[in-house]
Amino acid sequence: xxxxxxxxxxxxxxxxxxxxxxxxxxxxxxxxxxxxxxxxxxxxxxxxxxxxxxxxxxxxxxxxxxxxxxxxxxxxxxxxxxxxxxxxxxxxxxxxxxxxxxxxxxxxxxxxxxxxxxxxxxxxxxxxxxxxxxxxxxxxxxxxxxxxxxxxxxxxxxxxxxxxxxxxxxxxxxxxxxxxxxxxxxxxxxxxxxxxxxxxxxxxxxxxxxxxxxxxxxxxxxxxxxxxxxxxxxxxxxxxxxxxxxxxxxxxxxxxxxxxxxxxxxxxxxxxxxxxxxxxxxxxxxxxxxxxxxxxxxxxxxxxxxxxxxxxxxxxxxxxxxxxxxxxxxxxxxxxxxxxxxxxxxxxxxxxxxxxxxxxxxxxxxxxxxxxxxxxxxxxxxxxxxxxxxxxxxxxxxxxxxxxxxxxxxxxxxxxxxxxxxxxxxxx
Amino acid sequence: xxxxxxxxxxxxxxxxxxxxxxxxxxxxxxxxxxxxxxxxxxxxxxxxxxxxxxxxxxxxxxxxxxxxxxxxxxxxxxxxxxxxxxxxxxxxxxxxxxxxxxxxxxxxxxxxxxxxxxxxxxxxxxxxxxxxxxxxxxxxxxxxxxxxxxxxxxxxxxxxxxxxxxxxxxxxxxxxxxxxxxxxxxxxxxxxxxxxxxxxxxxxxxxxxxxxxxxxxxxxxxxxxxxxxxxxxxxxxxxxxxxxxxxxxxxxxxxxxxxxxxxxxxxxxxxxxxxxxxxxxxxxxxxxxxxxxxxxxxxxxxxxxxxxxxxxxxxxxxxxxxxxxxxxxxxxxxxxxxxxxxxxxxxxxxxxxxxxxxxxxxxxxxxxxxxxxxxxxxxxxxxxxxxxxxxxxxxxxxxxxxxxxxxxxxxxxxxxxxxxxxxxxxxx
Numbered sequence: 055x056x057x058x059x060x061x062x063x064x065x066x067x068x069x070x071x072x073x074x075x076x077x078x079x080x081x082x083x084x085x086x087x088x089x090x091x092x093x094x095x096x097x098x099x100x101x102x103x104x105x106x107x108x109x110x111x112x113x114x115x116x117x118x119x120x121x122x123x124x125x126x127x128x129x130x131x132x133x134x135x136x137x138x139x140x141x142x143x144x145x146x147x148x149x150x151x152x153x154x155x156x157x158x159x160x161x162x163x164x165x166x167x168x169x170x171x172x173x174x175x176x177x178x179x180x181x182x183x184x185x186x187x188x189x190x191x192x193x194x195x196x197x198x199x200x201x202x203x204x205x206x207x208x209x210x211x212x213x214x215x216x217x218x219x220x221x222x223x224x225x226x227x228x229x230x231x232x233x234x235x236x237x238x239x240x241x242x243x244x245x246x247x248x249x250x251x252x253x254x255x256x257x258x259x260x261x262x263x264x265x266x267x268x269x270x271x272x273x274x275x276x277x278x279x280x281x282x283x284x285x286x287x288x289x290x291x292x293x294x295x296x297x298x299x300x301x302x303x304x305x306x307x308x309x310x311x312x313x314x315x316x317x318x319x320x321x322x323x324x325x326x327x328x329x330x331x332x333x334x335x336x337x338x339x340x341x342x343x344x345x346x347x348x349x350x351x352x353x354x355x356x357x358x359x360x361x362x363x364x365x366x367x368x369x370x371x372x373x374x375x376x377x378x379x380x381x382x383x384x385x386x387x388x389x390x391x392x393x394x395x396x397x398x399x400x401x402x403x404x405x406x407x408x409x410x411x412x413x414x415x416x417x418x419x420x421x422x423x424x425x426x427x428x429x430x431x432x433x434x435x436x437x438x439x440x441x442x443x444x445x446x447x448x449x450x451x452x453x454x455x456x457x458x459x460x461x462x463x464x465x466x467x468x469x470x471x472x473x474x475x476x477x478x479x480x481x482x
Numbered sequence: 483x484x485x486x487x488x489x490x491x492x493x494x495x496x497x498x499x500x501x502x503x504x505x506x507x508x509x510x511x512x513x514x515x516x517x518x519x520x521x522x523x524x525x526x527x528x529x530x531x532x533x534x535x536x537x538x539x540x541x542x543x544x545x546x547x548x549x550x551x552x553x554x555x556x557x558x559x560x561x562x563x564x565x566x567x568x569x570x571x572x573x574x575x576x577x578x579x580x581x582x583x584x585x586x587x588x589x590x591x592x593x594x595x596x597x598x599x600x601x602x603x604x605x606x607x608x609x610x611x612x613x614x615x616x617x618x619x620x621x622x623x624x625x626x627x628x629x630x631x632x633x634x635x636x637x638x639x640x641x642x643x644x645x646x647x648x649x650x651x652x653x654x655x656x657x658x659x660x661x662x663x664x665x666x667x668x669x670x671x672x673x674x675x676x677x678x679x680x681x682x683x684x685x686x687x688x689x690x691x692x693x694x695x696x697x698x699x700x701x702x703x704x705x706x707x708x709x710x711x712x713x714x715x716x717x718x719x720x721x722x723x724x725x726x727x728x729x730x731x732x733x734x735x736x737x738x739x740x741x742x743x744x745x746x747x748x749x750x751x752x753x754x755x756x757x758x759x760x761x762x763x764x765x766x767x768x769x770x771x772x773x774x775x776x777x778x779x780x781x782x783x784x785x786x787x788x789x790x791x792x793x794x795x796x797x798x799x800x801x802x803x804x805x806x807x808x809x810x811x812x813x814x815x816x817x818x819x820x821x822x823x824x825x826x827x828x829x830x831x832x833x834x835x836x837x838x839x840x841x842x843x844x845x846x847x848x849x850x851x852x853x854x855x856x857x858x859x860x861x862x863x864x865x866x867x868x869x870x871x872x873x874x875x876x877x878x879x880x881x882x883x884x885x886x887x888x889x890x891x892x893x894x895x896x897x898x899x900x901x902x903x904x905x906x907x908x909x910x
Contacts (some may be wrong), residue, residue: 071522072512072694073515076506079504081505083501084500084501094501095499097499099525106523106524138833213654245597252516259559259560266558269556269639273682277496336792343774343776344775345779361793362771362791362792362794364764365789366790369788373831401550403801405797405803416781417781447592450591453640475669
């Protein structure tokens, strides 16, 4: 049995090591490979330095069956991928006549003479193969070093991506028994360690499929990974998803969207509203518009988002949302009563089916002993059912209090649409 | 003389190697280090696999004087940075009583019992030091391996970044003659290449101080870097700032805030409003709350932000902001007339001194030949002067159209408060 293919990715460029630019190529390549069942074992980034590039190539080719490099194929003195590859292959650089002809043609098509500097882009290690680049002057290179196949692609994504699809994809087919299949299950409402407790043995590293978790922006994502033939994958992964659903209940967000983009909760709420032909309005104080902004990050949100009121000051809580000023005087702006009045005002003023209202103390100022920074009241109202309000105590600074407030408002709406309950939300 | 410090960065997590998430921590860390004159020689990313993490730690610690790792410090079975560090240090994991106390305190503050799983986060290799994490349950670790200092930080940026500033920055200081002093001058309203043209010789790489530029989220930041003794630094840097101000005029945002946090424009507008004792209200369509959210990211924004209206649908433009429906019928929702009516409605409904209104086509759907995706009208109204409206044509997808819309609304308000003009804003 051949070993499963493994991929290593090497990004090359001083602008990457220095942090001036974030490398997005490596993640793109890795997710493409993952979709084909090939596991990426390492990403590495080195600067424009030939010995370092050569050392990284040798090292990565020794521990994976595929190595993809990006960058360092331009025409200037600091583009060193070609000589570094020649060095590790022990193969001299020669001028490729086809590459030179393609370069000249590129410039002829643009009615410009070819700058002499670009001639180096026609060089390739004698034992390497040239990969055509229809979108730029830098051809790619393919070679074999020991057990590993190496593909060197240019750095700009609009050149790299089509070359990857054309030349690298065919090399990424794993032996069927060893293919890796991944599913994503986003959750909201339980902390990461609670999720891990509930998942229990599913997270055992020896298990296949094995489940891992990551937390980001309030979403805890379960990642199920199965290594084996495609024929069994769907069934086993679906079994695991069903098992996770059973253990985590309504915390599991619908969709299993493969994009881990932090919008799983918004997407879930929007889908539920769209299925019901209903709309939501927002009435925001301490979040200042974040909740509306989150909902409208998704294209087509006008189906489900009516609009809202930003009632940042007490005066505007009264003026825009019709909150009785005596309620604010009696209970304070951050209170169950005011949150409920804001939500009721939102329903009435916008004509939406649901309204979410947030009033809280984001900090750093404005806290008191009874209502410390992070105290937030969130209310939900609906034209067809009883309103509810919950109090939360968030930690972690202004940005985080605001983020959690918006997320939990969506969480409350989601649970009410599902007619589910989740004990881990704030006190009601 | 000791050799200059060099930095290697190791990011840990299956979600990174698999490409499900792009690693932004490493670039952030590298640019922080670069600003202090420390060169990053390599970034590496490995999955949740103890032998691979340990191997990468050993390898990177052998070739740099500083190694920073991010991720893998969570409470679950796939968080393996702690045991990997113990392995390379040859130092057993012990429970740190202070870490355990801090964990318990974290949960007590949240009125939740500590899940048993989190107890592993109190473990540290016996020869390592614990680094306090005020924003999460994962403490960091610091240790020495051979010639290298190792810092292990948690993965979430809001936990990692403050810990970097507090614990790692002191370790990044070079010798006094080689110390790097940096000032930041944020600008808005000119493109990066226009800024570079105007800066001219100030950007010459041999100059000291030298000026560089970076663009992010609409803000073009000039970064002035002086290498040399502290005694001369302030004077030389202030001279360069005055020179830049002279060349870039009102595009330079006030403050020179050292935090390059993307809030320079909001901070500038808020300061100008606060100096005048005035307030602003927002009326947002395609941005869905982003403009209000941006203004309220700053603590104390209730001094200058009254509130706003999210008029996402045509119906709510009329109902909430009093826009005459015939205007929408006649000119379309994305038009000068509707933008001006939204701004006027914002003034009238909120009683603020200024109102900013945004109506546009964020995409991907909804465009036409006459009004392609990215067409945005922004209006500004004021109780004391004539209103104005400008049309913009933004590129780059939904998120970017929304971001530019909010930024340019703030830019229009800023220039009107300064009574300045900037030809590079949209057509009026």
